[in-house]
Amino acid sequence: MLLWSILPGTIARAMPENWHWPESLARKAVGEPTILEAGIRLVRSQNPEAWEELVQAQRILNENREALDRCKERVQKTKNSASCSISITPRF
Numbered sequence: 001m002l003l004w005s006i007l008p009g010t011i012a013r014a015m016p017e018n019w020h021w022p023e024s025l026a027r028k029a030v031g032e033p034t035i036l037e038a039g040i041r042l043v044r045s046q047n048p049e050a051w052e053e054l055v056q057a058q059r060i061l062n063e064n065r066e067a068l069d070r071c072k073e074r075v076q077k078t079k080n081s082a083s084c085s086i087s088i089t090p091r092f
Helices: 002-014 021-030 035-046 048-063 065-078
Strands: none
Touching: 002 021, 021 035, 035 048, 048 065
8 A cells, every 4th residue: 555655656756747747646636627727726725825926916917918018019129128107906
């Protein structure tokens, strides 16, 4: 029984990294349909504050995508740093 508890993880880590076997085993262990959803579940359960920060950062990025794209274009054209204005809306 001990062998069967150790063997799958050992084999998964020995496979080429681009096969993502350890991630697949983790996905199955937490019972999520995709590796992404398993990762979200693990982050949310282990560090809820970090998860909330990621969610807030994604919201800010989405709400300001056009302004940030214009700013990136300006930086690429001028090859210099640029200051960009974004808008952050309150969430209740």
